[in-house]
Amino acid sequence: xxxxxxxxxxxxxxxxxxxxxxxxxxxxxxxxxxxxxxxxxxxxxxxxxxxxxxxxxxxxxxxxxxxxxxxxxxxxxxxxxxxxxxxxxxxxxxxxxxxxxxxxxxxxxxxxxxxxxxxxxxxxxxxxxxxxxxxxxxxxxxxxxxxxxxxxxxxxxxxxxxxxxxxxxxxxxxxxxxxxxxxxxxxxxxxxxxxxxxxxxxxxxxxxxxxxxxxxxxxxxxxxxxxxxxxxxxxxxxxxxxxxxxxxxxxxxxxxxxxxxxxxxxxxxxxxxxxxxxxxxxxxxxxxxxxxxxxxxxxxxxxxxxxxxxxxxxxxxxxxxxxxxxxxxxxxxxxxxxxxxxxxxxxxxxxxxxxxxxxxxxxxxxxxxxxxxxxxxxxxxxxxxxxxxxxxxxxxxxxxxxxxxxxxxxxxxxxxxxxxxxxxxxxxxxxxxxxxxxxxxxxxxxxxxxxxxxxxxxxxxxxxxxxxxxxxxxxxxxxxxxxxxxxxxxxxxxxxxxxxxxxxxxxxxxxxxxxxxxxxxxxxxxxxxxxxxxxxxxxxxxxxxxxxxxxxxxxxxxxxxxxxxxxxxxxxxxxxxxxxxxxxxxxxxxxxxxxxxxxxxxxxxxxxxxxxxxxxxxxxxxxxxxxxxxxxxxxxxxxxxxxxxxxxxxxxxxxxxxxxxxxxxxxxxxxxxxxxxxxxxxxxxxxxxx
Amino acid sequence: xxxxxxxxxxxxxxxxxxxxxxxxxxxxxxxxxxxxxxxxxxxxxxxxxxxxxxxxxxxxxxxxxxxxxx
Numbered sequence: 019x020x021x022x023x024x025x026x027x028x029x030x031x032x033x034x035x036x037x038x039x040x041x042x043x044x045x046x047x048x049x050x051x052x053x054x055x056x057x058x059x060x061x062x063x064x065x066x067x068x069x070x071x072x073x074x075x076x077x078x079x080x081x082x083x084x085x086x087x088x089x090x091x092x093x094x095x096x097x098x099x100x101x102x103x104x105x106x107x108x109x110x111x112x113x114x115x116x117x118x119x120x121x122x123x124x125x126x127x128x129x130x131x132x133x134x135x136x137x138x139x140x141x142x143x144x145x146x147x148x149x150x151x152x153x154x155x156x157x158x159x160x161x162x163x164x165x166x167x168x169x170x171x172x173x174x175x176x177x178x179x180x181x182x183x184x185x186x187x188x189x190x191x192x193x194x195x196x197x198x199x200x201x202x203x204x205x206x207x208x209x210x211x212x213x214x215x216x217x218x219x220x221x222x223x224x225x226x227x228x229x230x231x232x233x234x235x236x237x238x239x240x241x242x243x244x245x246x247x248x249x250x251x252x253x254x255x256x257x258x259x260x261x262x263x264x265x266x267x268x269x270x271x272x273x274x275x276x277x278x279x280x281x282x283x284x285x286x287x288x289x290x291x292x293x294x295x296x297x298x299x300x301x302x303x304x305x306x307x308x309x310x311x312x313x314x315x316x317x318x319x320x321x322x323x324x325x326x327x328x329x330x331x332x333x334x335x336x337x338x339x340x341x342x343x344x345x346x347x348x349x350x351x352x353x354x355x356x357x358x359x360x361x362x363x364x365x366x367x368x369x370x371x372x373x374x375x376x377x378x379x380x381x382x383x384x385x386x387x388x389x390x391x392x393x394x395x396x397x398x399x400x401x402x403x404x405x406x407x408x409x410x411x412x413x414x415x416x417x418x419x420x421x422x423x424x425x426x427x428x429x430x431x432x433x434x435x436x437x438x439x440x441x442x443x444x445x446x447x448x449x450x451x452x453x454x455x456x457x458x459x460x461x462x463x464x465x466x467x468x469x470x471x472x473x474x475x476x477x478x479x480x481x482x483x484x485x486x487x488x489x490x491x492x493x494x495x496x497x498x499x500x501x502x503x504x505x506x507x508x509x510x511x512x513x514x515x516x517x518x519x520x521x522x523x524x525x526x527x528x529x530x531x532x533x534x535x536x537x538x539x540x541x542x543x544x545x546x547x548x549x550x551x552x553x554x555x556x557x558x559x560x561x562x563x564x565x566x567x568x569x570x571x572x573x574x575x576x577x578x579x580x581x582x583x584x585x586x587x588x589x590x591x592x593x594x595x596x597x598x599x600x601x602x603x604x605x606x607x608x609x610x611x612x613x614x615x616x617x618x619x620x621x622x623x624x625x626x627x628x629x630x631x632x633x634x635x636x637x638x639x640x641x642x643x644x645x646x647x648x649x650x651x652x653x654x655x656x657x658x659x660x661x662x663x664x665x666x667x668x669x670x671x672x673x674x675x676x677x678x679x680x681x682x683x684x685x686x687x688x689x690x691x692x693x694x695x696x697x698x699x700x701x702x703x704x705x706x707x708x
Numbered sequence: 709x710x711x712x713x714x715x716x717x718x719x720x721x722x723x724x725x726x727x728x729x730x731x732x733x734x735x736x737x738x739x740x741x742x743x744x745x746x747x748x749x750x751x752x753x754x755x756x757x758x759x760x761x762x763x764x765x766x767x768x769x770x771x772x773x774x775x776x777x778x
Binding site: 079271 | 733735737738739741749750752754757761762764767768770
């Protein structure tokens, strides 16, 4: 089977990603370009006897790169040299888009022009003579509708034919003056126009030639070439496009009048964000509960039943039940939440609202030294840090990405709320005030971190704000579900492997040396005792507290159950008879109920996610109340707020920004958590212990 | 006058672009070139929302200051 490497190139927002989605279906992969934090989307399609590998290049206006994503696209075209380029053009903006087409043609790589959104163009009075365009350039010109997927399948046979016939575009002709100059640079017969231009602009050999052109034409050579390209693109446009004067009312203009209103735009944004949160939490909460029940009440007993039937040793059974179910199963419960957040985010992105948020909120964010686009990931952090960190991919510069990534973990998520409500209710008269103050402290530390980073590592001036706002479009459900599936699969696979490894490690700490009965004798207990002096200045010298933090590294709310085990030193074991079919039926009914509840939740006016429930058992309550003081409890909450005690967050940071960043940040968060915990303990002691 | 001084709703023609920033090349590639008609839709904070042909472009005021219009 032959393989064809195809690059999708085009300006930003022309619908490349939608076309790739329609072409590759669920065979789509998301990842990062090596060495940079730019998202890479790839797809593989089997067609006839060929394997077509599609790569979605970052959207660029020109092949003169400035930012990281522009360099990625440039390097791919110039160095990796794809077998074929699909040049996607957003037909309503064809004149602008043709500049990139001209630049791509300089590389003399087989190319197909894809006129996307011709229906929108027609409404704007733009008609393209594609046959004439095809003849002028010597390339195939096809029409698609990226939104619905119309015309996309025809691309595949055309790709194969162009590849087989080695159809090369006609040689691009600039003005006679420029062509003559380029011939002077030519040293070999087969040099492409792009190579000639690069030599003319950069080679030491042609310095004199450059000087003479400059004095002759009164401009830098670079500008001469740029002007020629613009002229070529403009000329092409005039040749192939017929414009009819139409005064159709544009839906985008009308919507922008409301959504980008100088006064009402911002309250509307906050309302939409509130709805996003409400929907994602209220809809996913019953489903998450169901997944938890499914894992603990069905998968776990089914596996241990199967293992004991196979006659596997007791410790293998426990490893599976506790490490696999406790670690990986726990992460699985977050899948509904992550899926719903991705769905709503994708809806916001593909509809065209997300870029507008950046424009709308930039006036506040840039005062803090951040780009307007940074706000969305930060807000998402209050929901769950993991998808929030993934959302930083939308930011353009590495500096902005790293800055925002270092802020997100301080945005308090619902997992922390579970722990806060346990301690706040137990120790304080006004738990709501304490919890609210903790949220504020998190935000404060986030901005403090950003300030520190800006003063040290990520200095420099703020990037100019330049971006395009695409027209509003309603994406199809099929497209949205595909995007969500790609992300969820990625989350399950990559995070799942790391989380399983870490769960096994922590389980071993709790269960070694072999035959250990009491948590205090285990390795974890010994480590807990060894590190307890570190926590003494926070008023947390009890080894049971420091030990409970070890399993809590998986996720913060585990701290409650691990405290339960360590304080009460009893591992409760439910022995219920397990009947496979019976249990399966129960799970199916449970799923139906959860789905029903999820839908009902959407229509409740008040978010159910903020209802504070009492956590933990009564006996644990009294045991903990006896063992620490209110000031220590406050210090403990502050520590857990700021320290990134969440394997999911560390794992996704590792993937997005690298090992060094993730581990340094983890150490930093420990330090910050300890420092603020220490202050909290000191201040608390002055207030409550006198 | 320069583009920063234009009022929302006004339509102007670009006379020239100046500035050292290489980002200017990107702005040009986005369609803000000499001779083009541009209408200013909105000003929010440090940014301007422009309509050029059928696309909507946001640029910050520091860039707009270097764009001479009429």
